[in-house]
Amino acid sequence: MTELLTAAQMRAVEQTAIASGSVTGLELMERSGRAVVQAIDEEWPALSAPSPAVVLCGPGNNGGDGFVVARLLQEAGWAVEVYLYGDPDKLPADARVNFERWSGTILSDDGLSAALFRDDLVLVVDALFGTGLTRQAPRLEAFEALLQRGGPDRYRRGGAVPGPHIVAIDIPSDRCSDSGLVLAGDTARSDTYAADLTVTFHRAKLGHYLGDTPAHCGRLRIVDIGLSDWVPESATRFLESPRDEPAVFQHLRKSGGAHKFSHGHALVLSGGIASGGAARLAARGALRIGAGVVTLGCPPSALIVNAAQLNAIMVRPFPDSAALEGFLHDKRITALCLGPGMGCGPTQAELLAAALVSQVEGGRPTVLDADALTLVAGDTTLFGLLHSACVLTPHAGEFARLFPDIAARLAAPATKGPAFSKVDACREAARRAGCIVLFKGTDTVIAAPDGRCAVNAAAYGRAAPWLATAGSGDVLAGFITGLLARGIAPFEAACTGAWLHVECAITFGPGLIAEDLPEELPKVFRALRV
Numbered sequence: 001m002t003e004l005l006t007a008a009q010m011r012a013v014e015q016t017a018i019a020s021g022s023v024t025g026l027e028l029m030e031r032s033g034r035a036v037v038q039a040i041d042e043e044w045p046a047l048s049a050p051s052p053a054v055v056l057c058g059p060g061n062n063g064g065d066g067f068v069v070a071r072l073l074q075e076a077g078w079a080v081e082v083y084l085y086g087d088p089d090k091l092p093a094d095a096r097v098n099f100e101r102w103s104g105t106i107l108s109d110d111g112l113s114a115a116l117f118r119d120d121l122v123l124v125v126d127a128l129f130g131t132g133l134t135r136q137a138p139r140l141e142a143f144e145a146l147l148q149r150g151g152p153d154r155y156r157r158g159g160a161v162p163g164p165h166i167v168a169i170d171i172p173s174d175r176c177s178d179s180g181l182v183l184a185g186d187t188a189r190s191d192t193y194a195a196d197l198t199v200t201f202h203r204a205k206l207g208h209y210l211g212d213t214p215a216h217c218g219r220l221r222i223v224d225i226g227l228s229d230w231v232p233e234s235a236t237r238f239l240e241s242p243r244d245e246p247a248v249f250q251h252l253r254k255s256g257g258a259h260k261f262s263h264g265h266a267l268v269l270s271g272g273i274a275s276g277g278a279a280r281l282a283a284r285g286a287l288r289i290g291a292g293v294v295t296l297g298c299p300p301s302a303l304i305v306n307a308a309q310l311n312a313i314m315v316r317p318f319p320d321s322a323a324l325e326g327f328l329h330d331k332r333i334t335a336l337c338l339g340p341g342m343g344c345g346p347t348q349a350e351l352l353a354a355a356l357v358s359q360v361e362g363g364r365p366t367v368l369d370a371d372a373l374t375l376v377a378g379d380t381t382l383f384g385l386l387h388s389a390c391v392l393t394p395h396a397g398e399f400a401r402l403f404p405d406i407a408a409r410l411a412a413p414a415t416k417g418p419a420f421s422k423v424d425a426c427r428e429a430a431r432r433a434g435c436i437v438l439f440k441g442t443d444t445v446i447a448a449p450d451g452r453c454a455v456n457a458a459a460y461g462r463a464a465p466w467l468a469t470a471g472s473g474d475v476l477a478g479f480i481t482g483l484l485a486r487g488i489a490p491f492e493a494a495c496t497g498a499w500l501h502v503e504c505a506i507t508f509g510p511g512l513i514a515e516d517l518p519e520e521l522p523k524v525f526r527a528l529r530v
Contacts, residue, residue: 003235004206004455006178006418007131013202017227025094028225029061032201033068033098035223036169037076039199040123043219044165049077051122054107054115054164057099058128058173059086064095065169066127067102074104078123081115083107085128121164126195130170131177131205134417168195171207172216179421180210180443181414192216201225206236206455210422210443214459236423237454239499243528248492252530254290263292264334264485267327268478269318269351270298271341271371276306278341278370278474281514283313285478286337288518289500291485295333297324321350328358335365335484339372340474349375349382356385363387365484365493369477370398377401383433388449390435391484391494393477399439403429427453436490438480440473444498448491456498464505471514476501478518500524 005013017023040047055070057063063084074080084106088099107115116124171177172195182192198217200208207213208220242249254263266286270279279296287294293314298306300317307315318324327333336355342348352375358364366389368376373394376382378401386392392402400407403425410425422445430437430447439445442463444456458464479501483493504520505512507527 002238002240003203003231004209004238005203005231005235006206008418009232009235010131010202010205012232013227013230016230022228023226025061026097028227029064029094029098030068031225032065032169033072035201035225036065036069036125036167036199037072039197039221039223040165040167043197043221047122047165050079052079052118052120053081053123053125054112054121055080055082055125056128056173057082057084058130058132059091060129060132061092061095062127062130062132062169062173064092064098065130066125067095067098069125069127069169070104071098071102073123081105081107081111083112083115124164124166126166126168126173128173130168130173133173133176133183135183135415165197166193166195166218168198168217170200171198171205171213175207175213175216176414176417176419176421177205177207178418179414179424180207180213181419181421183414183417183419194218197221199223202227203231203235204238206421206423209238209455209457209459214442214457214463217460220460234451237452237495239454239456239495241528242496242499245492245496248488248496249528249530251486251488252290252496252525252528260292261332263290264482264487265293265295265330265332266291266335266337266481266485267295267297267333268337268340268481269324269342269355270296270302270306271343271348272299273302273305275341275343276302278471279337280306280309280313281471281474281518282337282340282369282478282481283310284515284518285475286335286482286485287313288521289479289482289486289497291335291482293332294482294485297327318351320347321354324351324354325358328355328364331360333364334487335367335481337367337369337477337481339367339369340477342371344371344374348372349379352376352382353385356382356387356390363389365389365391365490367391367393367477367481367484369393369473373398373402386433386435388435389484389490390433391438391480391490392429392433392435393438393440393473393480393494395440395473399425399429403432406432423447423453423455427451436494438494438498440476446491446494446498452491454491454495456495456502458502458505462502462506464502466508466510466512467502467505469513472501472505472517475514475517 057066196218268283295314426439426445426447479497
């Protein structure tokens, strides 16, 4: 398992190592600086001395890392100039030692802009604030220059904008490493720079994967600086291959002596005659991911149109909630999916209530998406029927309807750090709802009421922009439903479904439409050797 850490958790890891006597803070700073220089060498092997470089050092330990980088580059023959923001006498002890070890040029405010706009400048290292930023980053000349030399347009234009390579130590220095938000005071600010390379230590931080921060980190390198594998229990999990979760991975396989009901029976409820496509996508997703049986339930008027488009998926009419209640007495039905294309009228509200109170100990595993979320958001009685086996899958708009006060906190400009993050919001929502909440986006966050949390980010090497297509969320709901039907616990089902959803998009590539996602699963499973 890979963890994402907050700034405070990272400090706890370092302090534990220092307290154990295995390493000193000064040694960790030296290792960090050396790791940055090594990353630069590996990233751009053509760069070499005596190329000019500017290192921007801040008033904390991130600045101390910067002084180590400057010294090592200078020792390798680079022409290095350093800018220090702050009073050297107020530097932390270890950073002060490395400031004193620096024997080269310290740029003045007046000399900084000239240095940053030299035509032959090759490298800029941002060691201003990193994970230590807790307030609005001051509008230094250094930032103004970085905004002009390193705006996000560099990537949108294919990296063709001339200028130096920009390296951020830990995270671009105007961003909160816990939330990924720009600490911008009372108003949001969009003129934030993009690095070419971000080097962080031991573990990635939450902010590296939240919001638009991945686009501003460039390439992210996580480097080992010799700390132990200990991490706080409250750390957020970063989703990787299901192979890294043996219990879940084993559950994805089908044993030779099993039959269809051994792998569960999923029921997906559909809407009317003209709105069944979303539920059919969800049903197909549940079947492809391995549910042994899938039934699509719909109003009697929609029976023929659904039956005409489905073969392996059974179709059953439900004229009212009484019919659904009767069907749910069958204990072989192991998971439900309600919402995609279902509708938001009184009949649908009654169906939803019947599903949530179906007589299964602990509640029958249920995915609520789309219209079901709208119904729950508008009815406190329905909200009160949510139980621990439910999985809510809202996008940002649905999340705001379900949890308006939490969404308002998340949308407010970040004025100080650690800022309220999407992870914080999802955890709070899960506690309030008493069930799993999967908050969708390129930075999908999954949280449980007990505080467990995971991030499934379609970013860096796992970017999947093709998922921005109608119906992809319905397929995700189906994936999770199928995993629930197979007996995987709600939190693990949500995490695994989200990971497989992105993986299917990556393996298919450009041109993806929602119908392609379930059909890509066999290829993904073969690659996993399920």
